[in-house]
Amino acid sequence: EVQLVQSGAEVKKPGESLKISCKGSGYSFTNYWIGWVRQMPGKGLEWMGIIYPSDSDTRYSPSFQGQVTISADKSISTAYLQWSSLKASDSAMYYCARLTAWLRFPFDYWGRGTLVTVSS
Amino acid sequence: EIVLTQSPGTLSLSPGERATLSCRAGQSVSRSNLAWYQEKPGQPPRLLIYGASSRATGIPDRFSGSGSGTDFTLTISRLEPEDFAVYSCQQYGSSPPTFGQGTKLEIK
Numbered sequence: 001e002v003q004l005v006q007s008g009a010e011v012k013k014p015g016e017s018l019k020i021s022c023k024g025s026g027y028s029f030t031n032y033w034i035g036w037v038r039q040m041p042g043k044g045l046e047w048m049g050i051i052y053p054s055d056s057d058t059r060y061s062p063s064f065q066g067q068v069t070i071s072a073d074k075s076i077s078t079a080y081l082q083w084s085s086l087k088a089s090d091s092a093m094y095y096c097a098r099l100t101a102w103l104r105f106p107f108d109y110w111g112r113g114t115l116v117t118v119s120s
Numbered sequence: 121e122i123v124l125t126q127s128p129g130t131l132s133l134s135p136g137e138r139a140t141l142s143c144r145a146g147q148s149v150s151r152s153n154l155a156w157y158q159e160k161p162g163q164p165p166r167l168l169i170y171g172a173s174s175r176a177t178g179i180p181d182r183f184s185g186s187g188s189g190t191d192f193t194l195t196i197s198r199l200e201p202e203d204f205a206v207y208s209c210q211q212y213g214s215s216p217p218t219f220g221q222g223t224k225l226e227i228k
Contacts, residue, residue: 037165045157045165045208045219061216062121095164106155106212108176110164 002026004034004096004111011117012086019082020114022096029077030054033099035107036070036081040092050099051079059102086118122147122211124220132228139196141223143209148189150213156185156194159206159222168207169194199225 007021022034035050049060053072060070072079079096094114097107123146133139143154152172157165167176169185172192182197196203204227209220 044221045159045210047210047217047219059215063216097164103150103153103213103215103217106153106157106167106170106210106217107165108167110166112164 002098002109004098004109006094006096006111006114009115009117011119014086014088014118014120016086016118017082017084018086018116019080020094020116021078021080022111023076023078024098025077027098030074033102034072034079035097035099036068036079037095037097037107038064038092039095039113045095048081048094050102052102053077053079086116088118088120090116091118092116121216122149122214122218124209124211124218126207126209126220126223128223129221130224130226132226133199134228135199135201137199139194139199139203139225141194141207141225143187143192143194143220145190145192145211149192149211152188153211153213154185154187154192155210155212156183157208157210158203159208165208196225201227 003025005023033050036048038046048064049070051058051070051072053074069082097110125144127142154172156169173185184195206222208222
């Protein structure tokens, strides 16, 4: 069974750093892209970026380029989303999801989300 | 980037009725690479339709997708109680992939 297990909810202060994770199982982790999607409270889904764990090829939405870093450790089948300096506007639910092929397929399996709250 | 506009914002219907949701793109969606997702509170999005009209694994046949170019439709033929949720479209044929703002399907 394909599973994407995300790390738990986080509460941080503005200016702090954060790295959240997404561990894949039940499939060959290096043969699929992993993407990140933001959902701010009461808002729609926003595509942030994706990574191909096999070679760490990474693509970002222009809206998120330079704002976050996506990485992966294929040895432990885990992808990451990180911030170096959080802002209150980063408060949102963040989903990871699996992608078969870039610009050919949509996300098919999703994690349950990591809620990030940034507040002073 | 391609802007997707979904309508209506909210659709109020009763179980057993037919639901028709629209997704309009600001420019043509490449290769009809358009997907629909269902979102429920406390759950991750669930892929319903890909390639504009192909049902994802395990999706009941009361869900159907159609359209091409810039106009796409998700139809739920006979609403079941569990179908009341938010539905979002996504184009994944052009970079960056983008989502619509969602249509809330609520019980009348």
